[in-house]
Amino acid sequence: MTTVFFAAKVLKGSHWRIGNGSMGSIYKDRWLPCPSTFKPCSLPNIGDCASVNQLKSPSGGWDVDLIKSVFFQVDVDSILSIPPCSTLTNDVLVWHFDLYGRYTVKSGYWVGRSLLNGPSSSGLSNVESW
Template sequence: MKGCYFPKSNFLSTKRGNSGSFLWISLIWGRLLLEKGSRWRIGNGRSVFVYKDRWILHLTTFKVFSPHVLGKDTVEADLKTANGDWRADLIRDSFSLEEADVILGFPPCYSDLLDRLLWYFEKSSGFSVRSGYWLARNSLSRPSCSGLSGFESWWNFFWKIHLP
């Protein structure tokens, strides 16, 4: 699959493209679902890109909407001093008032814990089919054509299957 669909990138960063098999389109759809339901828990902040990643508790998007004043490769750790405190002046100058207040409201992490990707829709922070299904049914765009009834019947069939 890599040679055919994403020879010069990886699965997480590749685009869908104009063509592709049903399997490939389904995998991309599943990846988008995982991206939509996941967010970063900040540890040392070295793995989380400020503008690209989902890390800020901002409505349900977790993304920064402010204009990109800082470089695109800025990570969360760049918003802190050497001893781990927030660089409040930089944050207030670089983000909207609302986002700056949210960021400065986070308690800074003073340990060297790794950043961790979490599934937002479970208390355990781990992905479950149940919560993924809920997100797919309630958040992602549904087909806008007459194919909706086929989509609904496929899911109904799928959930009635009895497996060991």
């Protein structure tokens, strides 16, 4: 039971770092750099199973016009903050709370503590204030 709980908490802090964008669904997978959900808040306008690579132009950059026409502004800003990457680079699952995307016991501990304790009196989570 503890292992399942721990694995679920680790997944809450992980998301896909986009390379070629083939990792899966725009709306179902965790890929945006926003720790609340790592998912778009916009309604599915492209299709539930559309993949991130469908948001890219043939040159490998983001299709800005398509993104602006389909997503809420908060999602547009989040998507466009992701640097475009080579079509040869695979998507990689990363830990959000480490500069290099690596999970460590220390960072997992602090995120776990913040999830248990909730927001601090400053309004910031323990992770943010740490």
